[in-house]
Amino acid sequence: MDEQLYSLEVNDLKKTIGKRQIINGLGFQVKKGEVFGFLGPNGAGKTTTIRMIVGLTTPTSGDIRVLGMNVATERAEAMKKIGAIVENPELYPFLSGLENLKQYARMQQGITTEDINRVVKLVGLENRIKDKVKKYSLGMRQRLGLAQALLHKPEVLILDEPTNGLDPAGIREIRDYIRRLAKEEGMSVIVSSHLLAEMELMCDRFGIIKNGRMIRVEDVKTSTTDKDEAIHQFDIYPVDAAVKYFNEQQISFDLKDSMLTISCPPNKVPGIVRDLVKRDIDIYSVIKSKQSLEERFLELTDDGGEGIA
Incomplete structure (x- = not known):
């Protein structure tokens, strides 16, 4: 496997606690410079997997590699490449944001004042970094936690529920920072969240885990193909003639406010359009409705989801 392409590789990962198997043969890869939704x-095993990646718990079996380094045998070197916020960032409320970063810097080797200034600017806390953390809003605390995770210049950033408890403005701020890190810094970012609409805006790809196994990995922008079913709305006239055509072709449809809606693969639509035109039916528009990430998530994680390739 090309170690230059992937920042993180998880292969056949398993974790058993007592008699219960939490993670069951999990495998996925994260490319350099992408935001990967988990x-x-x-x-399902998301947090357990993240804890194994960052070295907080040990896999029962399997292989985790960070930039080609095996976490089991090269843990110290691999951890230098990872920054993480697992659940809420741990901060000292009676110290300033700057003092918090200095405390964390003492635990790492080679972190300079320039590094601290760099991350403060990166997360947009220049005007408040000397205020005590107890005065920070939740969004500011999340940003300071992000600055702390970025202080040692990691190449892989792992964020478990980074927007948890934030208002819409704070969520947008964190999303923008994450996108910028991937685009401008070339960082690989793994994000776990329940906010599916937000993940769709933030991520390049996503993987869905169920019962400790990865059941689907998709590109956010191109997760449907011409062979997948999609909803199409036809604005056409006269409607009666169109209804007659769809009935003759045994194509199921819904009719509402002079709009005909059908479900079919996109590659079937051009033929339908040609047939309608031949019947002197005017077509004002055909609108394809993209299936949302939430809809795909629910489809894949219901009782029948594991059977979907």
């Missing part, structure tokens, strides 16, 4: 219902 999704799954409660209890």
Whole structure:
């Protein structure tokens, strides 16, 4: 496997606690410079997987590699390449934001004042960095936690619920920072969240985990193909003639406010349009409705989801 392409590789990962298998043969890769969404219902094994990646717990078996380094045998070197916020960032409320960063810097080797100034600017806390953390809003605390995770210049950033508890403005801020890190810094960012609409805006790809197994990895922008079913709305006239055509072709449809809606693969639509034109039916528009990430997530994680390739 090309170690230059992937920042993180997880292969056949398993974790058993007592008699219960939490993670069952999990595998996925994260490319350099991408934002990868890590999704799954409660209890699917997301946080357990993240804790194994960052070295907080040990896999029962399997292989985790960070920039080609095996976390089991090269843990110290691999951890230098990872920054992480698992759940809420741990901060000292009676110290300033700057003092918090200095405390964390003492735990790492080679972190300079310039590094501190760099991350403060990166997360937009220049005007408040000397204020005590107890005066920070939740969004500012999240940004300071992000600055702390970025202080040692990691190449892989792992964020578990980074927008948890934030208002819409704070969520947008964190999303913009994450996108900028991937685009401008070339960083690989793995994000776990329940906010599926937000993940769709933030991520390049996403993986869905269920019962400790990865059941689907998709590109956010091109996760449907011409062979997948999609909803199409036809604004056409006369409607009666169009209804007659769809009935003759045994194509199921819904009719509402002079709009005909059908479900079919996109590659079938041009033929339908040609047939309608031949019947002197005017077509004002055909609108394809993209299936949302939430809809795909629910489709894949219901009782039948594991069977979807």
